[in-house]
Amino acid sequence: MHVWLLKRIAYSLLTLLAISVIVFSLVRLTGDPVLLFLPPDAPTAEVDRLRRALGFEDPLPVQYARFLRSALAGDVGFSLKHQEPALRVVLDRLPATLELATAAMLLTLAIALPAGIVSAVRRNSWLDRLVMAGVVVGQSMPTYWIGIMLILLLSVWARLLPPFGRGTLAHLVMPSVTLALFFTARIARLTRSGMLNVLRTDYVRTARAKGLAMPVVVLKHALRNAALPIVTIVGIEFGTLLGGTVITETVFAWPGLGRLAVDAIFARDYPVVQTIVLLVSTLFVSINLVVDLLYRVIDPRVELA
Amino acid sequence: MNVRRPGLGLATLVVLAVVAAGLSAPAVAPLDPAEQNVIDRLAPPVFMEGGTREHWLGTDHLGRDVLSRLIYGARVAVIVGITTVIVSGIVGLGVGLAAGYFGGWTDTLFMRLLDVQLSMPFMLLALTIIGILGPSLRNIVIVLALTGWVVYARVVRAEILSLRTREFVAACRSLGGSDARIILTHLLPNVRSSVMVVSTVEVARMMLLESALSFLGLGVRPPTPSWGAMLADGRIYLTSAWWLAAFPGLAISVTVLAVNTVGDRLRDYLDPELEV
Numbered sequence: 001m002h003v004w005l006l007k008r009i010a011y012s013l014l015t016l017l018a019i020s021v022i023v024f025s026l027v028r029l030t031g032d033p034v035l036l037f038l039p040p041d042a043p044t045a046e047v048d049r050l051r052r053a054l055g056f057e058d059p060l061p062v063q064y065a066r067f068l069r070s071a072l073a074g075d076v077g078f079s080l081k082h083q084e085p086a087l088r089v090v091l092d093r094l095p096a097t098l099e100l101a102t103a104a105m106l107l108t109l110a111i112a113l114p115a116g117i118v119s120a121v122r123r124n125s126w127l128d129r130l131v132m133a134g135v136v137v138g139q140s141m142p143t144y145w146i147g148i149m150l151i152l153l154l155s156v157w158a159r160l161l162p163p164f165g166r167g168t169l170a171h172l173v174m175p176s177v178t179l180a181l182f183f184t185a186r187i188a189r190l191t192r193s194g195m196l197n198v199l200r201t202d203y204v205r206t207a208r209a210k211g212l213a214m215p216v217v218v219l220k221h222a223l224r225n226a227a228l229p230i231v232t233i234v235g236i237e238f239g240t241l242l243g244g245t246v247i248t249e250t251v252f253a254w255p256g257l258g259r260l261a262v263d264a265i266f267a268r269d270y271p272v273v274q275t276i277v278l279l280v281s282t283l284f285v286s287i288n289l290v291v292d293l294l295y296r297v298i299d300p301r302v303e304l305a
Numbered sequence: 306m307n308v309r310r311p312g313l314g315l316a317t318l319v320v321l322a323v324v325a326a327g328l329s330a331p332a333v334a335p336l337d338p339a340e341q342n343v344i345d346r347l348a349p350p351v352f353m354e355g356g357t358r359e360h361w362l363g364t365d366h367l368g369r370d371v372l373s374r375l376i377y378g379a380r381v382a383v384i385v386g387i388t389t390v391i392v393s394g395i396v397g398l399g400v401g402l403a404a405g406y407f408g409g410w411t412d413t414l415f416m417r418l419l420d421v422q423l424s425m426p427f428m429l430l431a432l433t434i435i436g437i438l439g440p441s442l443r444n445i446v447i448v449l450a451l452t453g454w455v456v457y458a459r460v461v462r463a464e465i466l467s468l469r470t471r472e473f474v475a476a477c478r479s480l481g482g483s484d485a486r487i488i489l490t491h492l493l494p495n496v497r498s499s500v501m502v503v504s505t506v507e508v509a510r511m512m513l514l515e516s517a518l519s520f521l522g523l524g525v526r527p528p529t530p531s532w533g534a535m536l537a538d539g540r541i542y543l544t545s546a547w548w549l550a551a552f553p554g555l556a557i558s559v560t561v562l563a564v565n566t567v568g569d570r571l572r573d574y575l576d577p578e579l580e581v
Contacts, residue, residue: 011420018421029437136569140562142513142533144520145554148540152547239426246428247517251540261429262521265436273433280426288424 077271116191138185235291342368397457405465
């Protein structure tokens with residue numbers, strides 16, 4: 001167990017290291033990163049002076065080592081647009097995104113789990129067909145279109161909810177529904193196929209044969225075993241959810257990471273972009289580590305080699 | 306497969322119609338999609354009061370014909386969907402074959418790479434890369450292919466891992482067959498059906514991603530009409546001309562739904578166990 005844990009943590013760190021190399025290289029894709037700090041008409045002498053001052057003349061490995069060292073100390077650079085350290089700009093926006101992602105995830109679970117279970121238990125019934133049709137439709141509609149149509153229906157026509165911004169609970173409704181839609185479809189589908197696999201097993205048949213009621217069998221015997229892949233997917237999807245807020249936040253002018261990232265990309269404010277990518281990746285890798293550990297707790301049989 | 310299952314015929318028809326519209330847009334579109342007409346701007350669709358037969362689906366904020374723009378938009382969707390799937394399919398197939406067949410450090414290397422890629426927020430990365438390189442059809446295909454290969458690599462690798470222990474592979478090897486011969490004549494044909502299913506589902510996903518990039522202003526450059534960009538433009542006129550945002554979204558949804566339905570049936574028929 002301890003060896004496995006150490007190995008697993010080492011893998012996570014290695015992944016993060018590789019990600020940091022990619023994030024570091026991204027800005028070098030722009031050609032001359034110094035030009036980002038200066039107005040387009042800056043004199044050549046000024047460009048050269050700044051290039052030396054910022055250390056862009058050093059060999060790339062040296063630059064990368066410097067980048068990594070300061071990133072580990074929490075300094076990913078300075079946001080020229082906000083005139084603040086990039087990390088502070090990003091952390092200011094993190095709560096809004098976490099709020100949105102959590103609401104969306106709760107909504108997803110509240111709909112997807114019951115839908116997937118019922119659909120598996122009543123396989124081929126009209127309910128199952130309805131759920132599966134909903135799943136395919138949900139996975140086919142672009143998130144932003146759903147968002148805009150919700151705004152049209154509920155804000156412009158019905159005047160029930162505020163079309164954008166953050167503040168009250170009413171502001172949270174449409175963005176979280178929009179964000180949840182795609183994931184609900186995915187997780188409902190996975191819950192259904194997971195349950196179908198378990199319902200086929202001998203111990204479920206035995207439980208039924210000894211006279212237990214179907215709800216008991218489903219909830220006590222089947223669900224517990226079907227939970228394993230579902231937990232994994234939910235963990236992975238939460239990370240995707242954090243990345244997926246880009247579009248939802250843009251549609252609803254939600255002041256979170258996604259919108260900040262889009263604004264920063266257009267403003268060429270790369271330290272902020274780098275910080276967001278690093279932060280979201282770190283969250284994602286950590287969540288996956290925790291999910292792997294949970295795996296062990298839920299099912300002690302799991303081989304952790 | 307139950308061919309008579311409802312929806313399949315219709316879905317196939319929709320897919321064919323979109324592909325045909327995309328490929329022959331100049332011949333099919335009733336009007337020039339770029340022609341502006343300031344006097345006739347924000348005209349409603351034909352079924353609404355004030356709509357005319359000249360513009361079936363109305364006109365946008367510059368007086369351009371919405372129907373013609375939708376037909377030209379199909380072009381971008383079809384081209385991006387198909388080229389990205391071909392590029393990422395070839396890369397993913399190659400990686401999956403190599404990782405699954407040779408195992409060892411090749412496998413470890415590719416699987417680690419895959420882990421790294423899956424740990425990064427794709428949408429952000431795609432936006433950043435396109436923001437840096439500039440939006441163009443080529444860059445969009447590159448960025449989308451960069452995310453797509455992972456799916457193929459995973460599925461193909463898993464299949465190869467079980468295939469390579471089978472008797473026919475051992476038989477070929479004991480008869481002196483080279484690695485290339487085993488891969489090309491014995492393994493490749495056996496992963497064909499999974500790759501086909503994955504490709505279909507991926508076309509749908511790529512179309513959605515392309516429209517999302519265009520929606521955020523990082524897709525193909527205007528004035529080339531793309532569904533995502535049309536939607537983004539139409540969004541501003543939501544209160545006065547809702548159809549500008551509604552129709553492009555409907556076009557994307559119906560197209561992607563049709564492709565997904567075909568993919569679903571294809572899976573039921575070719576490879577029911579496959580989870581994509």
